[in-house]
Each structure stands twice: as structure tokens, then as C-alpha cells.
Amino acid sequence: GRYFPELAGNATYPSAPRHTMAPRNWGVQAEHNTPVISKVSAPTYSLYGRSVVGSFFEDLSKTPGPGTYHVVNPGIYKSRAPQFTMQPRTALPQDNSQNPGPAAYNVDQYRKPGGLSFGIRHSDYVAQTLAEVDD
Numbered sequence: 001g002r003y004f005p006e007l008a009g010n011a012t013y014p015s016a017p018r019h020t021m022a023p024r025n026w027g028v029q030a031e032h033n034t035p036v037i038s039k040v041s042a043p044t045y046s047l048y049g050r051s052v053v054g055s056f057f058e059d060l061s062k063t064p065g066p067g068t069y070h071v072v073n074p075g076i077y078k079s080r081a082p083q084f085t086m087q088p089r090t091a092l093p094q095d096n097s098q099n100p101g102p103a104a105y106n107v108d109q110y111r112k113p114g115g116l117s118f119g120i121r122h123s124d125y126v127a128q129t130l131a132e133v134d135d
Contacts, residue, residue, distance in 0.1 A: 005012065075081070
């Protein structure tokens with residue numbers, strides 16, 4: 001298609017609606033004498049305000065506060081987050097194990113390191129050489 005607005009005819013001009021919705025029950029409309037849209041009538045209101053009597057606004061102690069509702073832990077219905085805290089330590093960690101004190105050590109007694117030796121190394125992988133020695 002091509003677009004030809006000049007061929008639209010009377011569809012482009014404003015006009016009254018040609019189709020209206022019919023009411024569901026003809027008898028109900030006749031009983032209540034509902035106003036016709038095309039006739040002038042007094043304004044009617046059907047919106048009602050909140051009634052203060054018998055509601056939560058009558059006694060504010062009956063209204064629910066923020067602590068009334070139980071907050072569900074999201075770890076129940078979502079994947080759980082890693083468990084850690086960002087709070088600093090309030091006390092130093094204590095070691096309750098039995099350790100020797102400073103008086104339990106004798107400074108004069110200590111283990112001597114192994115001494116040095118200039119001996120021959122014996123190995124299973126080295127072949128022995130025999131040389132004749134002249135007297």
C-alpha cells in the first residue's frame with residue numbers, strides 16, 4: 001500500500017460516535033432512571049472518602065508498626081551469601097594452652113652443632129682405584 005489521505009472521505013472529519021455499547025440489563029436501567037449522556041443534568045458523585053469511625057485511623061495504637069511484620073531471610077529463597085562479619089575484635093585472642101615460661105629455659109645448656117670432619121667419602125657408585133706404591 002500507498003498512502004492517500006485525500007481518498008479517505010468523511011473518515012478524517014470529526015463526527016459523532018456511530019456505535020454505542022448497550023447496557024447489560026435493560027430493566028435495571030429503567031428502574032433507576034439513569035441520566036442520558038446527551039441531556040443536561042446535575043453533577044453526581046460516586047467517590048466516597050475514608051470513614052474515620054471504626055477504622056485504624058480512629059485509634060492509632062491499632063495501626064501496625066514497622067516491627068509488626070516478620071522479615072524473611074533472603075537465604076531461604078535465594079542462594080546464600082558467604083557468611084562473614086566486618087566487625088573489629090573487641091578482645092585479644094587468648095591462648096589457654098600450657099606453655100613453659102621464661103624461667104624453664106637454661107641459657108648455659110644448649111645443643112652443640114655437629115662437628116666438621118675431613119674424612120673419606122665412601123660411595124657404592126665410585127669405582128676403587130688400586131695403585132702400586134713403591135717402597
